[in-house]
Structure formats: structure tokens, C-alpha cells
Amino acid sequence: MVKTHYKEALHNKVFEIISNAAAALGVDSYVIGGFVRDLILDRGTKKDIDIVAVGSGIALAQQVSSMLPKKTKVQVFKNYGTAMLRFEDTDIEFVGARKESYQSDSRNPLVEDGTLEDDQNRRDFTINALALSLNKNNFGALLDPFNGLEDLDQKIIRTPLDPDITYSDDPLRMLRAIRFATQLGFRIEKNSLDSISKNKERIRIISGERIVEELNKILAAEKPSEGFILLYKTGLLDIILPELTALNQVEEIEGHTHKNNFYHTLEVVDNISKNTEDVWLRWAALLHDIGKAPTKRFFKKQGWTFHGHEFVGGKMTKKIFERLHMPLNQKLKFVQKMVMMSSRPIVLSQEIVTDSAVRRLVFDAGEDVESLMILCEADITTKNPVKFKRYHQNFDLVRKKIVEVEERDHVRNFQPPITGEEIMEIFNLKPSREIGVLKEAIKEAILEGDIPNEYDAAYRFMMEKAGKMGLKVAK
Structure with a gap:
């Protein structure tokens, strides 16, 4: 050059x-x-x-x-x-x-x-x-x-003038340094890197929108983990996303330990980045385990547990979006859904895959079922080659089952075969609890496979259920 x-x-x-x-x-x-x-x-x-x-x-x-x-x-x-x-x-x-x-x-x-x-x-x-x-x-x-x-x-990131002045004057430059290092595969010159750590508290004057703009670019890089490790080492991540750094701990009680969920998360983000450029799906990978820190418990018989971490993580996701002024629209709903459902396909892949379980998965995930499968496959980080191969084979079976069930039962973006208006007309009802009970019963019967997702079968089922409820057809 x-x-x-x-x-x-x-x-x-x-x-x-x-x-x-x-x-x-x-x-x-x-x-x-x-x-x-x-x-x-x-x-x-x-x-x-x-x-x-x-x-x-x-x-x-x-x-x-x-x-x-x-x-x-x-x-x-x-x-x-x-x-x-x-x-x-x-x-x-x-x-x-x-x-x-x-x-x-x-x-x-x-x-x-x-x-x-x-x-x-x-x-x-x-x-x-x-x-x-x-x-x-x-x-x-x-x-x-x-x-x-x-x-x-x-391949060096270096400031033209004293880095302390550069970063203190405009603290967004600290994130930009890490973003460029991640995007370009460069290293941040030592004095500059030390200065980021020294000036990390200055990031608090930067708006959430500008911070997220840089985080999105780091997440969009070929290997986002490199940026998040730099954010962690400089102390910026603990200020911006303390929910994530809370995962960087491993405890041992009576010989039982759990994996480091922080580094596991970064591995999942790198894995998913090989298969999608959707930055919001990458956000879901970044946040999918944040509920594990507040839900971690130890029991003598079970060892370490994280019960309900997906639900807790979904609520935490909304708070993060609000704090960082991220879009509180369909993007939030998508990331929340992915976080809250992140273990569902994993559970399916480890057990006998029933049609009803797959129907419920497709019903709950809707159009996002493929994104959910991509996330869950990225979540396979075992270093045991036999387990790695088996898990992926199991996911292939789940994918095939999803296709089969969807072709037959059409539960993606489910619309009830019989509407609430029809139920009101058939039984001469005003808006009431009974209508919701009948609609829910029809939906459950379809998801369980008791009846096909067809009008005639749903009508017969509804009449039987209505009879047990004491409802009569209007004359």
C-alpha cells in the first residue's frame, strides 16, 4: 500500500x-x-x-x-x-x-x-x-x-489525536471503534483500547438510538462475537446490556456446575449469523438466554435449573427495547416470540415427536416457525461430535414433521373454521363467555388431532359440545 x-x-x-x-x-x-x-x-x-x-x-x-x-x-x-x-x-x-x-x-x-x-x-x-x-x-x-x-x-484502529480526548469528546466513537474492528477484522491499538475502558462511563450521554445503530452493525458482521467480547472487556457491555454480562458466571455447588451462558450466547449468535442476515433474528439469538441469570436455582436432586427462563427473558426483552429506545412494534414482538419459544423445538427434538406437539409449535410460531428453527439449530453448541450429529438429525425430523402436519392440518396462521359470529347466529347468543368456550374447544380439538381442520368436522364437534353445555339451536 x-x-x-x-x-x-x-x-x-x-x-x-x-x-x-x-x-x-x-x-x-x-x-x-x-x-x-x-x-x-x-x-x-x-x-x-x-x-x-x-x-x-x-x-x-x-x-x-x-x-x-x-x-x-x-x-x-x-x-x-x-x-x-x-x-x-x-x-x-x-x-x-x-x-x-x-x-x-x-x-x-x-x-x-x-x-x-x-x-x-x-x-x-x-x-x-x-x-x-x-x-x-x-x-x-x-x-x-x-x-x-x-x-x-x-489492520489497526487508531485515533488521530489523543484517544482520551477523542473518546471523551464523542463517546459514540468507542462503539464505532469496536464496530469497525468487528466489521473489518482489525485490532484496536492498545492505547486506544485502554482509553475505551477508561472512558466507558461517558457512553451514558449517548442516546439509545445511536447505541443500537452501532450494535446492529456489530450484529450484522460476519462474526459478531468479536465485537461483543470487546464490548465486554472494555466494560461498555455492562453499561449497555447488563442483562447479558450477568450470564458470565459459573457456579459450583456440591460438584455440580452449569455452562457459562454468556460465551454460549455469543457462540449461538455466531452460529445463527452463518444462516441468516436478519438482524432481528440475531437479536433474538443474543437475548435468548437472558432469563437464565434471574431464574437460576440449585436443587440437590436436579442440580442447576433455569425454570421459566424463556418467559422471564421475554419480559426482559421488552424492558431492554424500551430502555434503548428500540422499535416497540412488530420487531419487538418477533424478538420476544423467539426468546419465549426458544426451547420449544429443542424439547421436541429430544422426545418422541407427536403430531399434536408439532401442531402446537406451528400454531404458536405461525409464519415465524422457520426463524424459530434456525435459532434453535444455532443453539446447538455441544463439542461432542456424536451429540452434535444426533441433535441435527433430530431437528431434520422435526422439520419434516412440520411440513407434513402443515400440509395436512393448515394450522399456520390458524383461522377457526367456525367464527364467533356464526356461533352467535346458530345458538341465538349475544356476546358471552359461551362463545369463547366453544371457539377454544374447537381450536383445542384441532390441535390435539381429535378432528381435522375442516368446517363439517368442526360443526359436528361444536354441536356435541354445545349440547353438553345446554345450548340449543335457534329456531
């Missing part, structure tokens, strides 16, 4: 337009940050580009818009001195070069105009301070004041 000129890499015509627009305004302009980093790492073309102007970024964006083949609307953010426009399939953000100063209770800086060097000084990491000139006299030249090129080559 000794190359210092990347003119041919700036082949997208938008760079030439930006260069011409900057020249027309008499300002210098540079492409900086992630685009340059990923270009050098050959990570593919980014769909977002950051442009810094030594002058007004907003004026440059407006000038560029006027020179594009098809004029594009410019979004202006005056409070931040930035502007954005979309060219083809790429978002381009413009900002004026600036220097920043911070107050202790906020990550929002006090900003004033600055030079390119000032702007590079304020960047979080050396590998994100790399800039390529878009100026006519040295178009494509690399400006690398902090040896970011060497850090890319050595």
Missing part, C-alpha cells in the same frame, strides 16, 4: 462535476472518510460519499446540483452546515471543513470554520481521515496526515 495517487479510481463522473463546481466557486474540495477507506481496502463501491469543502459545503452542493445533467434537489441542514443530494444511486453529503470543540455533557460539538487539516484532526480514526483531492492541480492525490494508509495495511 505505497500508492499515493488514485486519479483513475475517481472514474465516477460525479467527481469531475464536483471538481468543476469547486473550481467555479474558488474553493478546494476533497472526498474523505469511508469511501476512501473502502476504496483502498477494495471493499466495493460505497453508495454514500462524503465531500469536504474548504469553504461552504452547502454552496458547493447547490453548485454541483446546478451542473448535474439532471438537476437534483439539495437537502440542506443549516444547523449542521451540511447538505446532501442523490446522484443516480449514490448519496453525497457536503460539509465545510471545520474544527470542533466539545462540552462534557454533550457529544454535539461547537463548530467553527477550519482548514482541511482541522477537519482531518476531528475525524474519529486515522483510517477515516484519509482524503483524496478533487482539485484541478492534484486531482486524485491522497492526503494522509496520520499514516492511515499504514494502519490500513497493519
